[in-house]
Amino acid sequence: MISLIICSRQLDITQSLKDNISETIGVEYELIVIDNSKNQYSIFQAYNEGVRRSQYPYLCFMHEDILYHTKDWGKNVIEHFKNDKVGLIGVVGGHYMPDCPASWWSTECKSGVFIQGYYDKDKDYRNKKYNWENYRKYSEKSLSVAAVDGLWFCIPRTMFRTISFDDLTFSGFHCYDTDICIQVLNAGFDVKVVFNILIEHFSVGNHNQELLRQKELLYRKWSKYLPIVKGIELTKIEIEDRRIFVEGMNTLTIECWNLQNEIKRIQYSKAYRIGKLILRPLKYIQSIIK
Amino acid sequence: MISIIICSRKPDIPQSLKDNISETIGVEYELVVIDNSKNQYSIFQAYNKGVDKAHGDILCFMHEDILYHTQNWGEKVVAHFKDDSLGLIGVVGTHFLPDTPSGWYNSMVVSGGCIQRETANDENSAIEKRSLQKMDLSNSIEAVVVDGMWFCIKKGTFYKIHFDDLTFGGFHCYDLDISMQVLEIGLNVRIISDVLLEHFSYGSFDLEWLQSVELFYNKWMNKLPQIKGVEMSETEIEIRTEFVKQVMVWMKSNAFYKHEFQKIKKSKSYKIGKFLLKPLSFLK
Numbered sequence: 026m027i028s029l030i031i032c033s034r035q036l037d038i039t040q041s042l043k044d045n046i047s048e049t050i051g052v053e054y055e056l057i058v059i060d061n062s063k064n065q066y067s068i069f070q071a072y073n074e075g076v077r078r079s080q081y082p083y084l085c086f087m088h089e090d091i092l093y094h095t096k097d098w099g100k101n102v103i104e105h106f107k108n109d110k111v112g113l114i115g116v117v118g119g120h121y122m123p124d125c126p127a128s129w130w131s132t133e134c135k136s137g138v139f140i141q142g143y144y145d146k147d148k149d150y151r152n153k154k155y156n157w158e159n160y161r162k163y164s165e166k167s168l169s170v171a172a173v174d175g176l177w178f179c180i181p182r183t184m185f186r187t188i189s190f191d192d193l194t195f196s197g198f199h200c201y202d203t204d205i206c207i208q209v210l211n212a213g214f215d216v217k218v219v220f221n222i223l224i225e226h227f228s229v230g231n232h233n234q235e236l237l238r239q240k241e242l243l244y245r246k247w248s249k250y251l252p253i254v255k256g257i258e259l260t261k262i263e264i265e266d267r268r269i270f271v272e273g274m275n276t277l278t279i280e281c282w283n284l285q286n287e288i289k290r291i292q293y294s295k296a297y298r299i300g301k302l303i304l305r306p307l308k309y310i311q312s313i314i315k
Numbered sequence: 316m317i318s319i320i321i322c323s324r325k326p327d328i329p330q331s332l333k334d335n336i337s338e339t340i341g342v343e344y345e346l347v348v349i350d351n352s353k354n355q356y357s358i359f360q361a362y363n364k365g366v367d368k369a370h371g372d373i374l375c376f377m378h379e380d381i382l383y384h385t386q387n388w389g390e391k392v393v394a395h396f397k398d399d400s401l402g403l404i405g406v407v408g409t410h411f412l413p414d415t416p417s418g419w420y421n422s423m424v425v426s427g428g429c430i431q432r433e434t435a436n437d438e439n440s441a442i443e444k445r446s447l448q449k450m451d452l453s454n455s456i457e458a459v460v461v462d463g464m465w466f467c468i469k470k471g472t473f474y475k476i477h478f479d480d481l482t483f484g485g486f487h488c489y490d491l492d493i494s495m496q497v498l499e500i501g502l503n504v505r506i507i508s509d510v511l512l513e514h515f516s517y518g519s520f521d522l523e524w525l526q527s528v529e530l531f532y533n534k535w536m537n538k539l540p541q542i543k544g545v546e547m548s549e550t551e552i553e554i555r556t557e558f559v560k561q562v563m564v565w566m567k568s569n570a571f572y573k574h575e576f577q578k579i580k581k582s583k584s585y586k587i588g589k590f591l592l593k594p595l596s597f598l599k
Contacts, residue, residue: 133554159553160550263551266423267554267558269423270558274565277562278565280569281565281568281572284573287576288572288576288579291580294585294588295592296589296591296592297579297585297588298588299587299591300584300585300588301588303584304584304587
């Protein structure tokens with residue numbers, strides 16, 4: 026009943042992941058691995074290809090570096106989609122997308138339960154369980170959000186009559202998750218974070234200049250529809266302050282990168298290198314005299 | 316009487332400021348200018364000197380790049396201090412100081428207003444600092460700490476508090492530290508809205524500032540977080556603390572790279588290299 030779609034950096038996914046899926050999913054499934062070992066696709070293109078190849082009613086898009094901890098999680102997925110209004114489910118996401126370039130987590134209005142792995146100073150693997158349940162008042166099984174994280178999300182196949190991964194606007198491996206969520210919302214369906222599927226994620230996404238560029242594309246595409254607040258209530262001041270914070274962070278980040286680039290520009294400039302070359306013998310003589 | 320205490324980078328403050336004060340204050344006052352033209356004092360030492368020299372019963376500590384827009388502001392200050400539970404007043408400040416190193420502004424739960432200009436010569440950039448709390452113009456609101464551009468304390472309070480020149484040096488966090496001391500002895504800190512100032516500079520957020528912020532946090536961490544004058548939910552406290560932490564990480568790395576950039580730009584190697592390459596640029 027579920028088509029699992031994975032965009033892989035290798036020819037195939039690991040056997041341990043295959044075993045983990047078959048042991049935990051609890052429903053009929055098919056595995057669609059898009060071989061991206063030559064980096065020939067963006068994740069948008071790879072996922073669209075996955076949708077084309079799939080045949081089951083529920084599509085599950087997942088990273089290749091995760092592990093399922095919940096038995097029969099496939100049944101839970103199908104259960105959540107019994108509500109016709111639900112167009113997408115994820116395991117962790119944000120309730121508030123501000124009116125500025127941002128990720129789902131930027132405004133710090135997060136919900137979800139998951140295990141995040143990381144490597145400590147000695148390069149040993151560790152993990153930490155995050156319980157973001159501040160907005161979960163009556164131990165609901167799911168909460169409405171504005172966007173979910175791309176590590177894992179499911180969409181009913183029928184949704185793809187009206188939505189698709191936007192490989193015309195975007196390239197690379199960022200913002201596909203937020204973009205598809207906003208498409209689902211615009212089609213009139215709910216995006217939900219579910220609390221009864223526990224996933225361990227082995228890696229942390231990297232936050233680089235590319236991410237910010239893609240976030241700006243995302244903002245340009247959706248600015249008319251922003252801000253989006255789902256599943257929680259925010260006062261005008263809270264909406265405004267969180268946006269100011271995110272914008273401030275964007276500014277600080279850009280400022281930092283610009284400074285780093287400026288320093289590099291001087292370090293690699295002819296003037297600096299020639300100057301250093303000339304001063305080197307002088308410094309050597311100085312140190313001998315001392 | 317109000318004693319106006321100013322730590323000046325020059326031997327004296329400009330005549331225009333003296334005129335502005337005498338025209339607007341409306342009560343008896345004295346000027347106590349600490350000459351710091353040789354940069355011999357930290358602002359903590361300078362203000363302590365000011366306190367010693369002052370004769371007034373209300374002490375007004377202010378930057379030298381300020382102009383008053385309110386007539387008879389001195390009377391308003393005196394009226395505020397009729398309330399015995401009041402320890403300190405300022406014009407902008409915060410209601411929330413999180414349990415993490417931060418400047419007063421970073422949590423953004425701030426109140427107050429002034430006309431803020433980027434620099435002294437900037438005619439166009441005047442912006443009214445945004446007021447989060449809609450305050451009645453005759454009113455004031457409780458706060459945790461205020462900004463150091465302008466604040467007043469009763470002389471009597473200095474039997475119990477003083478500018479902490481043992482912990483701190485430099486020109487940062489004196490405002491946060493003295494506000495916390497006032498709270499610590501059980502008096503209130505308030506932001507008032509009936510004195511309008513024009514301020515001609517922003518604070519500088521450099522490595523020195525970051526150092527002072529760390530010192531301040533180490534000194535007061537047991538008393539943090541502080542919330543005064545507003546109500547905040549647990550979630551809101553958590554989120555805003557997280558905001559401040561993230562902002563401070565980037566401010567730290569920015570301050571570091573700014574420092575590195577200045578260093579390499581002014582390095583002998585770069586200067587000599589540039590000097591030698593200058594004649595070559597004609598060839599192109």
